[in-house]
Amino acid sequence: MATDYSKYLRMEKLPLYWCPGCGNGTILKAMITAIDELGWQNDDIMMVSGIGCSSRATGYVDFHTIHTLHGRAVPVATAIKMCHPDMHVIVFSGDGDSTAIGGNHFIHACRRNIDLTVIIVDNWIYGMTGGQYSPLTPTGTKASTMPRGNIDPNFDIAELAKGAGATFVARSSVADPMILKNYIKKGLSHKGMSVIDALSNCHIQWGRRNKYGDPVKLVDLIKEKTVTKAKAAKMSEEELKGKYVTGILYENTAKKEYTQAYKELVEKAQNE
Amino acid sequence: MAVEQAPVVVNEDLCTACGICIKVCPKNVLELVEALHVWTGSMCKVQRPEDCIRCKLCEVACPHFAIDVVDVGVELTFTDSKGNQVTKSK
Numbered sequence: 425m426a427t428d429y430s431k432y433l434r435m436e437k438l439p440l441y442w443c444p445g446c447g448n449g450t451i452l453k454a455m456i457t458a459i460d461e462l463g464w465q466n467d468d469i470m471m472v473s474g475i476g477c478s479s480r481a482t483g484y485v486d487f488h489t490i491h492t493l494h495g496r497a498v499p500v501a502t503a504i505k506m507c508h509p510d511m512h513v514i515v516f517s518g519d520g521d522s523t524a525i526g527g528n529h530f531i532h533a534c535r536r537n538i539d540l541t542v543i544i545v546d547n548w549i550y551g552m553t554g555g556q557y558s559p560l561t562p563t564g565t566k567a568s569t570m571p572r573g574n575i576d577p578n579f580d581i582a583e584l585a586k587g588a589g590a591t592f593v594a595r596s597s598v599a600d601p602m603i604l605k606n607y608i609k610k611g612l613s614h615k616g617m618s619v620i621d622a623l624s625n626c627h628i629q630w631g632r633r634n635k636y637g638d639p640v641k642l643v644d645l646i647k648e649k650t651v652t653k654a655k656a657a658k659m660s661e662e663e664l665k666g667k668y669v670t671g672i673l674y675e676n677t678a679k680k681e682y683t684q685a686y687k688e689l690v691e692k693a694q695n696e
Numbered sequence: 697m698a699v700e701q702a703p704v705v706v707n708e709d710l711c712t713a714c715g716i717c718i719k720v721c722p723k724n725v726l727e728l729v730e731a732l733h734v735w736t737g738s739m740c741k742v743q744r745p746e747d748c749i750r751c752k753l754c755e756v757a758c759p760h761f762a763i764d765v766v767d768v769g770v771e772l773t774f775t776d777s778k779g780n781q782v783t784k785s786k
């Protein structure tokens with residue numbers, strides 16, 4: 425059935441303030457459609473964001489929302505989840521927000537396997553503040569603070585999340601919004617720390633510096649750079665250089681979730 | 697007369713004429729048309745509604761919540777690109 429977006433959006437805040445064609449909206453829509461398909465009620469959802477273009481998303485949705493500080497969405501979300509374990513807590517965060525200033529918070533939430541769903545809007549750049557490079561800016565590409573091309577190796581955020589202890593890790597992009605929606609839906613349903621790396625187009629701050637100032641062209645480039653897990657299995661390391669492997673990359677239902685562990689601890693202490 | 701219901705509708709208050717839906721449409725239904733509406737000087741218009749297969753690719757790809765596709769099965773009544781009134785049920 426068609427999704428009635430107005431059920432989930434603060435319609436009076438529209439039109440979106442994002443640049444024409446910005447992937448933030450595509451990812452937000454995928455998230456809303458996933459929630460609609462799950463049949464969740466607005467009042468059972470807490471959406472938390474940090475600071476950045478992508479983090480503005482919390483202003484548009486009619487859930488419980490907090491627009492926190494740059495990099496601090498995950499600790500705020502952690503606190504909310506600890507106090508309200510029955511609430512669905514979603515973090516919507518930029519690549520800079522979650523892996524630069526907020527990187528430490530991010531890995532420790534993964535380590536604890538707390539039941540959050542973290543959607544990383546991975547547009548390879550600090551969009552809001554003028555195109556500074558982030559830990560996810562592809563090596564060799566230009567940023568305002570790397571005008572001759574980025575010399576930093578970038579994180580593979582999916583590997584990082586998995587290594588740090590997250591129990592659901594998936595990647596897709598704005599070039600495959602239906603698949604992205606399915607992964608977000610799976611991540612939302614998963615009990616434990618879920619990380620969805622959502623590759624996105626910032627054709628303004630990343631694109632204009634790298635000859636992809638047009639949103640359609642940049643979405644095409646993202647499509648070119650992604651390969652499915654099945655395809656990647658047949659490719660050599662050399663062929664996979666600079667590519668992003670998409671799919672559900674890791675799923676583990678055996679590891680204990682953090683609020684559950686805490687609940688058990690409280691019950692044990694009360695029975696002593 | 698039945699109420700007008702096209703298969704796909706653009707909300708011109710939300711559309712930014714980014715062109716993403718036009719790129720993903722497999723049936724070439726949509727087009728950017730010159731208009732004094734937004735700062736880009738154009739607007740996304742449903743030019744050939746009769747060709748729409750209601751696949752929703754445009755809707756899921758639109759970053760601005762600006763295009764909606766009617767579910768398959770809902771009856772449609774609209775004016776096609778040649779100016780004829782069309783009724784479609786499937």
Ligand SMILES: Cc1ncc(C[n+]2csc(CCOP(=O)(O)OP(=O)(O)O)c2C)c(N)n1
Pocket residue numbers: 475476477478479493494517518519520521522545547549550551552553558626
């Ligand atoms: C403590 C602090 N440091 C720096 C900033 C400035 N700042 C705002 S957004 C941002 C980066 C945003 O990049 P990202 O998280 O990738 O989000 P995007 O805009 O790309 O969606 C920075 C550095 C800030 N607001 N607060």
Ligand code: SF4
Pocket residue numbers: 441442443446447448477478547551552625626627628629
């Ligand atoms: S600057 Fe980039 S991330 Fe920010 S709204 Fe524009 S396109 Fe989107």
Ligand code: SF4
Pocket residue numbers: 704720721722723724725726747748749750751752753754755765
């Ligand atoms: S529903 Fe499919 S065929 Fe119809 S306009 Fe959208 S993309 Fe084109």
Ligand code: SF4
Pocket residue numbers: 445706710711712713714715716717718740757758759760761762763
């Ligand atoms: S994708 Fe949306 S905003 Fe962009 S041109 Fe199409 S209807 Fe307009």
Ligand SMILES: [Mg+2]
Pocket residue numbers: 476518519520545546547548549550551558
């Ligand atoms: Mg960013």
